Amino acid sequence: MNQATDEYDVVVLGAGPVGENLADRTRAAGLSTVIVERELVGGECSYWACVPSKALLRPVLARAEARHVPGLRQAVGGPLAAADVLAHRDEEVGDWKDDGQISWLESAGIDLVRGHGRLVGPRRVAVTPAVGPDGADASGGEERILTARHAVAVCTGTRAALPDLPGIAEARPWTSREATSSGTVPKRLIIIGGGVVASEMATAWNGLGSRVTVLVRGSGLLGRIEPFAGELVAETLKEAGVEIRTGTSVKGLARPGGAEGPVTVTLESGERLEADEVLFATGRAPHTAELGLETVGLEPGGWLTVDETCRVRDVSDGWLYAAGDVNHKVLLTHQGKYQARIAGAAIGARARGAERLDTGRWGEYATTADEAAVPQVVFTDPEVAAVGLTAEQAEAEGRNIRVVDYDMGHVEGAVLYADGYRGRARMVVDLDRGHPIGVTFVGPGVSELLHSATVAVAGEVPVERLWHAVPSFPTISEVWLRLLETYRG
Template sequence: MSTQEIDVVVLGAGPAGENVADRVVRAGLSVAIVESERAGGECSYWACIPSKALLRPVELRAAADRMPGVREVLDGSGDGSVDADAVLARRDEFVHHFDDSSQADWIGSTGALLVRGRGRLSGERRVEVDHDDGTTTSLAATRAVVVATGSVPTMPPVNGIHDVGAWTNREATGAPRVPGSMIILGGGAVGCELATAWRRLGSSVTLVQHGERLLPTMEPAAGERVLSSLRDDGVDVRLGTSVSAVRRDGSTVHATLDDGGEVTADEFVVAAGRRPGTRGVGLDTVGMRDGDVLPVDDTTLVTGVDGEWLYAVGDCTDRAKLTHMGKYQARACADVIVARSKGETAMLGGRYAKTATTAERTAVTQVVFTDPQVAAVGLTERAARDAGLDVESVSYDIGSTAGGSLQADGYSGLATIVVDRERRVVVGATLVGQDVTDMLHAATVMVVGEVPLERLWHAVPSFPTMSEVWLRLLESYGL
């Protein structure tokens, strides 16, 4: 077996891997990107893109029902119904009917080489790719190997879970029809989004959450408002319990709960977390354990591996597991690899040096596309206090602004900022309500830029928009 030399080998052609490859190629290095499934990765086919394609139509219908002059020209049912077949057809268009040829063509257009097969480390700077036809390609990276293999769903220790045809996010976002009923295990972002989409598309949904609230890593008010909305939609939300056993009897799944109850449905959906997609990647050849989370330093180098050649980005690392954060890491990773190839000192590259720690650890952004939407950046009040900060939390009703009241009849929304009293800067913000997602970036700039409150006072929001809430929050704080 001959060995092909190439500057950089990237394992995984998802958003993070693609961004590394594109940026490195544009700097003049050669790149091979290895993918065993579809070019474009989880986000493009089974996660971010299809889930939002399912959610946007039902979100628009709910918004229309809140707007006089619009709701009257709909079907008059007032039940929030949509044409489910049309929604699923549009979802299929967004995932290109699971054909990745356009993504593969884009990779080729960048100058990177797409290698189809299962890539694995075989030693320092060495990667072997096993192809479906039984052949193997050997690659030698002269500069770096980047692991960008993402994450896979975690299957909790539930008796019978492997025998009932349990769905993960893949089956749940790619279903060809609306199930009559489903049980969703997990009340985080994925579980809440799936419950919102499928209930409004016509499925009967039971959501089981082991904790006492939904969206447990976010501000409590966010989970409370999403809980209220789901229940108003008719979702049977069970808090403080979990599923101990499942069995399938013909077409029906029977789920036994920890509290002794039983729930039945057509499908059983697991949305209870994810683990790094590093099994079978050959970590044992570089002194690590198969399936490990990859710890990285602020240059995205995998710690504990000598030689400054093994990098990792995205969900397989110990950093924030979100597509946009993986792409951010990828840009930093590419800049570091290029700088080191030129013999330059590389500490996250010039543009990342000052803000990387903030962006990665204290200013992570997240949006949950439920109704109400939840958009957050930085620290919650509790997380800030746990970090030893002296903070004050301030909230304001978005519906009390002119922009909010114009946005929808009976607009219900809440904006919260967490202020570091000593430095007088915003360290966290959470927005809950219809159409709040595009307001998040303003908060992100506040947090990442550590903009003093006194300066924010002069960032005058346009009237009448919902952004007026930023002024009201400052006034409530006392400026």
């Protein structure tokens, strides 16, 4: 194989949203930057996660809300046009083509090298030629060596983690990729897991016509958020016809009839369940096994530990960075993009010769929000929106807190939003500091409330100052006033 060598200021591995944001920041700092990508430019979020899943969920949630609006519920009584929903999903992901993303890279002055990139020593990345969809070499047969003057950034994300179960390979279960890209609606779907992916996909595919069964090893859904969130989501799913089994473990799978046949799931109890497809939503693993980490003294296949600026620890000279899921700080796209912006700015500052960066709490080059103010929306019915610490997490940290709850169905904006509005809000206040450290909303339409809570938590806004942030009447955001009134007593 021939070999070509190129030199850049920064080499980025992975052209998902994290890699794109980091490259954008280093280019803005005047550094020549190249991105290496072996799949589609735009990454997991654009084609197999955030975008397609929300395209599937939006009509399901819109119909659910419409059914609680007087004068409208009669008009939305029938089933969804699943073919139209799937076609719209395909349009939103560009039919799994990345032409638009490539145009953006070109407009930003970022070079793209297609292929599998791996480290071959400090600041050196070898790129194996990309293989086209027909199996042909798509890059002219040359392996390229990319040398970074200042930094290499690993932004390769994660993959679905499948358990080692008898029969799992032959059963060919769905992961999140198949769940968001399927071109047909399975008549029966078993979902294994109780987190965000499991909850959202149960909502989506049940809404599109599947008979869904959710098998949860733990005691309920959405275990890392306030307990009432998973309870309200489970309640609505059950009302919609979803069967949820908690405290359930799987010990094997079988698909004896091949790809077109049903899947049998055997439980630890010995009971067998049959479905057309089985989705494993049981966690993520880092894309680091084939990155050549061993050539720079790191263990291949594991998570990368980083400092406040996303610089990888235990690598001399500080040239290696890791942003996004791969560093295991927060596995959320928007949080990875936040890390990428900070890491890219830090790379630029250090390239200019800055000896000391402001990496203190909430400093310009510190990813403080990863610990203190992580926002997340779960697009279920009802929606779940949360930021910061739960009450349990705050107590585990030894904080002196007060927990304030409010029934969102009593807010006038919620009453007008939907008949029988069900929801709940919680504010966790650090009494020693005098400001909210966690806020959770559950209810229809609450996702757009989240940024106000994120600003309050990240800005460490004192509760007494929040009294002067007046919510408009009649909106659901008036729940802020009710939380403050409850807090005062």
